[in-house]
Amino acid sequence: MVDHGSGRVALVTGGSRGIGAEIARRLAGEGFALTVAARQQAGVTTAVEQLRAEFGVEVHGVAANMASADDVARLAVEHSEHFDRLDLLVLGAGMGTDERIADLRPKAYDLQLAVNLKAPVLLVRELLPLLRATAEANPATGARVVALASITGVAGEAGLSVYGASKAALISFCETLSLEESAGGVSATALAPGYVDTDMTEHLRDRLDRDAMLTVGDVAELVLSLTRLSAAAVVPSIVVTRAGPQLWRA
Numbered sequence: 001m002v003d004h005g006s007g008r009v010a011l012v013t014g015g016s017r018g019i020g021a022e023i024a025r026r027l028a029g030e031g032f033a034l035t036v037a038a039r040q041q042a043g044v045t046t047a048v049e050q051l052r053a054e055f056g057v058e059v060h061g062v063a064a065n066m067a068s069a070d071d072v073a074r075l076a077v078e079h080s081e082h083f084d085r086l087d088l089l090v091l092g093a094g095m096g097t098d099e100r101i102a103d104l105r106p107k108a109y110d111l112q113l114a115v116n117l118k119a120p121v122l123l124v125r126e127l128l129p130l131l132r133a134t135a136e137a138n139p140a141t142g143a144r145v146v147a148l149a150s151i152t153g154v155a156g157e158a159g160l161s162v163y164g165a166s167k168a169a170l171i172s173f174c175e176t177l178s179l180e181e182s183a184g185g186v187s188a189t190a191l192a193p194g195y196v197d198t199d200m201t202e203h204l205r206d207r208l209d210r211d212a213m214l215t216v217g218d219v220a221e222l223v224l225s226l227t228r229l230s231a232a233a234v235v236p237s238i239v240v241t242r243a244g245p246q247l248w249r250a
């Protein structure tokens with residue numbers, strides 16, 4: 001067991017690339033010790049080495065496929081055994097397929113629900129005792145869950161029916177988590193951005209300029225701001241839309 005004194009600890013799923021990687025970087029810059037999780041071992045190893053080298057914080061890496069309930073449970077155990085503290089759980093791992101409802105493939109449907117919804121729910125359930133204990137020991141700051149939802153979970157987007165539905169469910173799940181746990185200091189926030197410039201939106205670059213997308217820094221900055229709030233402040237969701245006339249469109 002690692003003793004981190006009063007230092008805060010976060011677990012970031014999807015922390016090897018894109019939005020999750022930037023959130024992990026900013027948290028490390030604030031002195032958070034981290035568990036960084038993603039599916040592929042190579043990406044995890046690289047992220048861990050970079051964070052340690054750049055920020056000198058304790059970083060534990062876990063390769064875990066969020067489509068597997070066993071891997072989700074193992075991730076919770078590995079984090080708890082390594083740190084025994086969890087101030088911030090960032091549910092960043094996610095994936096989507098762009099297909100019209102008429103063309104939906106059951107396999108893609110199942111995978112999106114497993115990674116985007118089932119895994120976050122199971123991971124929160126497994127880590128709730130640790131989140132509660134951390135909040136009890138640190139009543140001023142409490143403990144937070146931040147879930148990467150999407151603006152497609154707020155307003156439907158053609159081609160993203162299952163993805164959007166999984167994110168809408170995640171927004172609802174965060175609300176329920178705050179209802180059930182915030183009196184004890186554990187609250188949840190669903191972040192719902194429009195298109196962010198990452199690998200996930202690479203396929204859009206021929207029709208949407210990268211400059212017209214949100215940056216990973218925009219999203220990471222909001223996560224950092226949540227970590228600076230007191231436990232008295234519960235933020236159910238934050239919608240971030242892109243500049244221009246689309247408002248509720250991704």
Ligand SMILES: NC(=O)c1ccc[n+]([C@@H]2O[C@H](COP(=O)([O-])OP(=O)(O)OC[C@H]3O[C@@H](n4cnc5c(N)ncnc54)[C@H](OP(=O)(O)O)[C@@H]3O)[C@@H](O)[C@H]2O)c1
Nearest residue numbers: 014016017018019038039040066093094148195196198200
């Ligand atoms: N980009 C956007 O426009 C946008 C907008 C709104 C919301 N979001 C949400 O924000 C989150 C991050 O998106 P992003 O754009 O940063 O994505 P990204 O660049 O594609 O990165 C995805 C991250 O999630 C991990 N991941 C994917 N599938 C996984 C699985 N089955 N098990 C474990 N880890 C898995 C990846 O790890 P590996 O490399 O190991 O697979 C990677 O670290 C997602 O939940 C996404 O839905 C994105």
